[in-house]
Amino acid sequence: MKHTRPAGVSVLICTYNGAQRLAPTLEHLSQQKLTLGIPWEVVLVDNSSTDNSIALSTACWQRYGAPVPLRPFRQPIPGKNYALEMAYDEARYEFMCIVDDDNWLNNDYLQVGFDLLSRHDAIGLLGGRSIGAFEVPMPLWFPKVSRSYAVGTPVLFTGNPPRLLTEAGPITQGALCGAGLFMRHAAWRLLQQADFQSLLNGRIGEKQLMGGEDDELSYAVKLAGYEIWYTPTLCLTHFMTKNRLTKEYVPRIIHSFSETFTRLSVYRRLAYNSTIDYSQVYPWIKDFIYLTIRTFSMRNLLKYLKLRFKDDIEYLLIQEQFYIWINFMKEFNETRLNYIKVKNMQQRARLLYKGNNQ
Known part of the structure; x- marks a missing residue:
């Protein structure tokens, strides 16, 4: 080293x-x-x-x-x-x-x-x-x-x-x-x-x-x-x-994670799903369908409506899932390009790491 x-x-x-x-x-x-x-x-x-x-x-x-x-x-x-x-x-x-x-x-x-x-x-x-x-x-x-x-x-x-x-x-x-x-x-x-x-x-x-x-x-x-x-x-x-x-600050810090979730998902897919080629569009479409089903499940919607009128932090945590879905949809095209960029960086880094440790 x-x-x-x-x-x-x-x-x-x-x-x-x-x-x-x-x-x-x-x-x-x-x-x-x-x-x-x-x-x-x-x-x-x-x-x-x-x-x-x-x-x-x-x-x-x-x-x-x-x-x-x-x-x-x-x-x-x-x-x-x-x-x-x-x-x-x-x-x-x-x-x-x-x-x-x-x-x-x-x-x-x-x-x-x-x-x-x-x-x-x-x-x-x-x-x-x-x-x-x-x-x-x-x-x-x-x-x-x-x-x-x-x-x-x-x-x-x-x-x-x-x-x-x-x-x-x-x-x-x-x-x-x-x-x-x-x-x-x-x-x-x-x-x-x-x-x-x-x-x-x-x-x-x-x-x-x-x-x-x-x-x-x-x-x-x-x-x-x-x-x-x-x-x-x-x-x-x-x-x-x-x-x-304060109750005013909590939504800000919770919702801040939805803003980064989609971009960080690029790294997670490279780290944990390396056998799937996410440089193609189809895997992202498949993941978006899965996220949609999970976000808008009957259980999630009922829980959301139940907590909607209560002053409860759990309501914000469920609401966060909807924000994640929105951001995933907004950044759909950009995310695939980010994946390609990070994958190229990984390939360069691995070659350098191997060279440094030979």
Whole structure:
């Protein structure tokens, strides 16, 4: 495995108006316990903020003892993907850890990630689990949508036939959560060399909540030939601000997934249905018919009507299936072309991966 960066950890934080969230995040980072001699750093990318995120972060880091360098950058183009790509380019070390500005890492987090990535060269991405912390009392409805908020244990499968993954190991089905995600820099460089182009924009501030970039990254790295790993020993706390715990915010975060579902389905079909040639129109027509039958089933419609007049989160989850169907229909022609583009990228990446490991 070819590495051009030295062994160590670059913590990547991308923030938009995160001045009020960054202080505890940096405080937890400053308490990381690593074996003497393991170098690490913090790369902070301000993604078009209008507050004093960088100035506050620099002051906080100094107050917490500045155990390693904190290197701030500004990305004027809105969108989390653009901020992350800048962070990848600026990272000095081979192992990168993506930390959101509301993530509080356990004090052994970086050490656990460093050890696993050092022992297993085939790991391209490594993720863990999270628990929630709340600025206000946790709403009763929150457990129903906790995974939409990146809280809890991701639903991941391994083996053939697939079984739920509950211990450390490689993943055969599912995608890792972006919060606290470790990425090998060699995997990112390989994707760049293979001309990987994201099908998503990522979140843009609080106005556009389109996410899915962590799912896309998981699928892309796996398609390139690397292994994707999960370990429960990686644990962080995801802090929920009160403005994200309102009944007005929930529909936005739930419906944001319907906007990316169709584009991410391209990756899923390549990863799990590689024997079917989705560069042709017929398989997509077949899938659309199946999705239509499932979405408009009598059971689904009756449940939808039953919950329609209740103030219930489950109503939103069923409504989401209709949004997915609409977006699938709207992006039908574009999706097949996206499939061809991603498949070509996969072929280039696999050749590069094979060449790097001979």
